[in-house]
Amino acid sequence: MNNFGSLHRSLRASRRDFLQRSACGFGAMALAGLLGCEQSSQPAPRSSTAGKRPKARQVIYLYMSGAPSHLDTFDYKPLLKQEHGQPIKIQVPDVQFNAGGHVMQSPFRFAQHGASGAWMSEIFPNLARHADQMCFIKSMVADHGEHGTGNVFMNTGSGRAGRPSMGAWLTYGLGSDSKELPGYIVLDSGRIPIGGAACYSNGFLPAVHQATVFHEGKYPVADLARQEPTAELQAAKVALAQRQNRDFARAWAGHSQLEAVIQSAELAFAMQTAVPELVDLSGESQATRQLYGIDEYDTDRFGRQCLLARRLIERGVRFVQLFPPKLDQYDQWDQHFYLEQGHRANATAIDKPIAGLLADLQARGLLDETLVLWGGEFGRTPMVHVNPAGVVSATGRTHNRFGFTVWMAGGGVKPGFTYGGTDEYGVFAEPEKKVTVHDLHATILHLLGIDHTQLTYRHGGRDYRLTDVFGEVVHDVVG
Numbered sequence: 001m002n003n004f005g006s007l008h009r010s011l012r013a014s015r016r017d018f019l020q021r022s023a024c025g026f027g028a029m030a031l032a033g034l035l036g037c038e039q040s041s042q043p044a045p046r047s048s049t050a051g052k053r054p055k056a057r058q059v060i061y062l063y064m065s066g067a068p069s070h071l072d073t074f075d076y077k078p079l080l081k082q083e084h085g086q087p088i089k090i091q092v093p094d095v096q097f098n099a100g101g102h103v104m105q106s107p108f109r110f111a112q113h114g115a116s117g118a119w120m121s122e123i124f125p126n127l128a129r130h131a132d133q134m135c136f137i138k139s140m141v142a143d144h145g146e147h148g149t150g151n152v153f154m155n156t157g158s159g160r161a162g163r164p165s166m167g168a169w170l171t172y173g174l175g176s177d178s179k180e181l182p183g184y185i186v187l188d189s190g191r192i193p194i195g196g197a198a199c200y201s202n203g204f205l206p207a208v209h210q211a212t213v214f215h216e217g218k219y220p221v222a223d224l225a226r227q228e229p230t231a232e233l234q235a236a237k238v239a240l241a242q243r244q245n246r247d248f249a250r251a252w253a254g255h256s257q258l259e260a261v262i263q264s265a266e267l268a269f270a271m272q273t274a275v276p277e278l279v280d281l282s283g284e285s286q287a288t289r290q291l292y293g294i295d296e297y298d299t300d301r302f303g304r305q306c307l308l309a310r311r312l313i314e315r316g317v318r319f320v321q322l323f324p325p326k327l328d329q330y331d332q333w334d335q336h337f338y339l340e341q342g343h344r345a346n347a348t349a350i351d352k353p354i355a356g357l358l359a360d361l362q363a364r365g366l367l368d369e370t371l372v373l374w375g376g377e378f379g380r381t382p383m384v385h386v387n388p389a390g391v392v393s394a395t396g397r398t399h400n401r402f403g404f405t406v407w408m409a410g411g412g413v414k415p416g417f418t419y420g421g422t423d424e425y426g427v428f429a430e431p432e433k434k435v436t437v438h439d440l441h442a443t444i445l446h447l448l449g450i451d452h453t454q455l456t457y458r459h460g461g462r463d464y465r466l467t468d469v470f471g472e473v474v475h476d477v478v479g
Contacts, residue, residue, distance in 0.1 A: 053449075054412075054447065054448050054449025054450075055369075055371075055411055055412020055413075055447040055448070055449070055478065055479070056369055056370065056371040056410070056411030056412050056447045056448050057177070057318075057369040057370070057448070058313050058316075058317065058318055058319070058320075058369065058370050058371070059166075059167070059170065059318070059319045059320070059370070059371045059372075059373065059411070059444070059448070060309050060313065060320045060321075060322070060357070060370060060371070060372045060373070061166070061167070061319070061320070061321040061322070061373050062322050062350070062354060062372065062373065062374040062375075063154075063155070063193070063199075063321055063322065063323055063375070063376070064324050064332075064333055064346075064350075064374065064375060064376040065147070065151055065193030065194070065323055065324065065332055065333070065376060065377065066147070066193075066324065066331060066332035066333030066334035066346075066376060066377075067147070067150070067333055067334060067376040067377050067378050067379065067380065067399060067404075068333045068343070068346070068375075068376050068379075068380075069333075069335070069339065069343065069379060069380035069397055070138070070379040070380065070403070070404045070405040070422070070426060071106055071379070071380060071382055071397070071426045072106045072107070072108055072121055072123075072339065072343055072380070073120075073121050073123070073124070073343075073347075073405065074118075074119065074120055074121070074136060074138070074405045074407065075119070075138055075379075075404075075405050075421070075422060075426055076106075076110040076119035076121075077106070077382065077422075077424065077425060077426045079424045079425060080103055080104065080105045080106060080382055080425070080426070081105040081106070083103045084102075084103055084104065084105040085102050085103065086102055086103050087102055087103070088102070088103050088382065088383055088425060090423070090425060090427065092381070092383070092427055093402055093427070095145055095381060095398055095399050095400060095401075101383045101384035101385065101386045101394075102383060102384060103382055103383055103425070104382065104383060104384045104394070104397065106121070107339065107340035108121045108122050108123055108340070108343075108344075109121070109122045110122070111128075113128040113129070113131035114128075114131035114132035114416060115132055115416060116131055116132050116415075116416030116417065116418070118131040118132075118134065118136065118416070118418065121347075123343060123344050123347035123348070123351070124347055124351050125351065126351045126352045126354075126355035126356075127351055127354060127355050127358075129355065130355055130358045130359070130409070131416065132415055132416035133358060133362070133367075133409045133410070133415045133416070134407045134408070134409050134415070134416070135407060135408045135409065135413040135414050135415060135416075135417045135418075135419070135477050136405060136406075136407045136417070136418040136419065137405065137406050137407070137408075137419050137420060137435050137440070137474070137477065138403075138405045138418060138419065138420050138421045138422060138429075139403065139419065139420025139421055139422065139429035139430045139433045139434050139435050140375070140379075140403070140404045140405060140406055140420075140429065140435050140436075140437075140440070141401065141402055141403060141404075141429050141434055141435070141436055141437075142154065142377065142378045142401040142404075142436075142437055143159060143401070143436075143437065144159045144377075144378075144401065145378055145399045145400070145401040146399070147193075147194040147195070147334070147377060147399075148194045148195045149195070150195075150377030150378050150399075150401070151193045151194055151195035151199050151377050152195040152198045152199055153377070153437060154375075154376075154377045154437055155195075155199040155200065156198070156199070156201070156203065156466075157437060157438060157441055157466050157467055157468055158468070161195075161198035161201070162198070162201070162203055162204070163201075163203045163204075163464075164201065164202055164203035164204065164205045164209065164457075164464075164466070165199060165200045165201055165202075165203070165211070166319070166441060166444065166466060167184040167186075167200060167209075167211055167318075167319035167321060168184060168200075168201065168202045168203065168205050168209040168210060168211070169205070169209075169445075169455060169465075169466045170183075170184070170318055170319050170445075170448065170450075171183035171184045171208075171209045171318050171319060172205050172206075172209050172455075172457065173445075173450050173455045174318060174448065174449075174450070175318070176316060176317065176318045177316030177317075177318070178315050178316035178317050178318075179270065179316075180270040180271060180273070180274035180315070181271065181274055181275070181278070181312065181315055181316070181317050182211075182212040182317070183209075183317060183318040183319065184200070184209065184210070184211045184212065184317075184318060184319045184321075185211060185212050185213075185214055185312055185317055185319070185320050185321070186200050186211040186212070186213045186214065186320075186321045186322075186323075187214050187305045187308060187309065187320065187321070187322045187323075188213055188214065188215045188216065188323070189216070189301055189302060189305050189322065189323055189324065189325035189326060190216070190301070190325055190326030191323065191324075191325075191326040191332060192323065193323055193332075200213075200321060204457065204459040204460075204464070205457055211319075211321065214275075214279075214308070216301075216304075217279075218276060218279060218280075219275075219276070220275065220279060221271065221275060274315075278308070278311055278312070278315065279308065281294070281304065281307060281308075284307065288307070288360065289303075289307075291356040291359060291360060292304070292306055292307045292352070292353050292356035292357070292360075293352035293353050293356065294307065296352075298348045298349055299348070299349060299350075299351075299352045299353055301325040301326075301349070302322075302324070302325045302349050302350050302353045303352065303353040303356065305322050305325070305353070306322070306353040306354060306356060306357040307353075307356075307357075307360075309322060309357065310357060310360050310361060310364075310366070313361070313366060313370055314364075314366070324346060324349065324350060325349050325350070327345055327346065327349065329345065330342035330345045330346065332346065333346050333376060335396045335397070336385040336396040336397070336398060337385070337395050337396040338395050338396060339395055339396040339397060340395065342396075354374070357372070358372065358409055358410075361410065362410075367409070367410035367411075368410060368411070368412075369410075369411065370410050370411055371408060371409075371410055371411025371412070371413070371444065371447055371448070372408060372409045372410050372411065373406065373407075373408050373444070374406060374407050374408070375404075375405070375406030375407065376404075378399055378400060378401040378404055379399075379400045379401070379403060379404025379405065379426075380397035380398065380399065380400050380404075381397050381398050381399070381400045381427065382397070382425045382426050382427060383397070383398075384396065384397065385397055385398040386398070400426075400427065402427060402428050402429060403422040403423070403426060403427060403428050403429035404422075404429075406440065408477070411447050411448075412447045412478060412479050413447065413477050413478065413479055414476075414477055414478065414479045415479070417477065419433060419435070419474065419476055419477050420433035420434070420435060421433070435474055436470065436471070438467040438468065438470035438471035439470075439471050439472050439473070439474055440474075441466050441467050441471060442467050442471035442472060442473050442474075443473050443474045443477065443478070445466065445467075446473045446478065447478065452465060452466060452467045452471055452473070453465065453467075
């Protein structure tokens with residue numbers, strides 16, 4: 001009996017001791033990132049900007065799943081109009097669908113905007129006013145030309161499900177500045193991209209780094225509503241449970257899963273107050289609502305999500321990801337048919353909200369430390385789509401992973417700058433300025449003060465990183 005009592009006393013420890021002594025430092029490593037309340041036992045990633053303040057602290061990823069056509073948005077190609085309806089005069093690569101159709105001109109007018117003279121399609125009249133804040137990379141290439149693997153690859157650096165997403169890596173490496181909200185939040189606008197949850201998974205990182213999906217409505221997270229009739233009674237009930245849990249935890253030090261459950265309960269309780277206040281936009285001015293296009297039929301849905309993204313950034317959330325809103329008639333940017341109508345509808349839904357987001361972040365002094373990233377999984381061909389049965393669509397384009405466009409703003413990138421390009425048809429990225437997805441990820445990490453070669457996690461006997469064994473920082477786009 002005495003021996004048991006001695007063992008029991010030796011197991012009793014403070015909460016901090018418990019976290020430090022837990023197997024693999026799970027509590028201190030993973031939960032500190034989420035709650036921002038403990039020091040991590042995992043060595044901090046060495047910074048690629050050692051001794052300097054990182055360019056960015058947070059990220060808003062406007063992920064346009066479905067693959068917007070660079071030829072109809074930001075990559076102006078006058079040759080397509082000249083050769084419209086003619087066979088293309090260069091050898092084109094194999095793509096998912098037959099690309100042997102004739103050249104298709106853009107149905108949209110292009111014009112140059114701002115002092116930078118950036119070419120932009122008429123479908124972005126509001127974004128055009130921010131041309132001098134935007135940094136275009138027009139020489140992107142991807143490894144996969146199919147939506148499922150393409151989406152997963154663009155978000156995780158691997159075409160196979162099971163790898164951590166960019167947001168998971170960032171919360172693992174940097175933690176979160178919010179004590180009431182998760183560090184990585186996905187805003188659901190009605191449809192998750194093909195590829196599913198693998199696009200925002202924690203992969204083999206601790207589960208705390210998986211994105212929390214916020215759905216639309218007053219209670220965007222399941223089981224968030226208070227179960228007791230008053231907040232006081234709820235708080236008292238939670239406090240009692242916490243005391244009991246901590247007594248048990250001290251008696252059984254070494255079981256990190258228990259502490260993780262306790263910490264998750266604490267965060268959930270904090271979220272019961274924080275989230276309803278977060279999603280309640282009634283306190284926003286009418287001018288702000290108009291800026292984002294809220295209460296307007298075409299833009300209300302995505303406008304609310306963009307405003308919510310700004311509010312999350314204000315509250316210290318590290319990584320916020322948005323997907324294009326579900327439309328009544330057209331697919332999300334995936335226009336093999338009726339490109340003019342589909343791209344115009346998709347652009348209308350996001351143009352004013354994103355322009356409002358950029359303006360709002362700028363006005364509040366948040367844009368300099370917030371990296372805004374826009375892009376899809378690949379681009380589109382200059383030729384019309386031809387399906388496997390040989391049926392020609394004269395109104396849409398098929399997939400092209402060999403050259404496309406993304407843009408960034410804020411967060412330390414060069415404003416009003418364009419890097420790279422594609423050939424005169426828009427098929428191939430400029431060879432000497434080709435930017436891979438791994439390069440893009442390396443550059444984003446660099447802007448947040450992380451050396452992408454040092455942000456690693458050991459799994460299955462080897463060290464993994466977001467950029468695998470590839471990737472170079474594109475220093476030319478860094479301001």
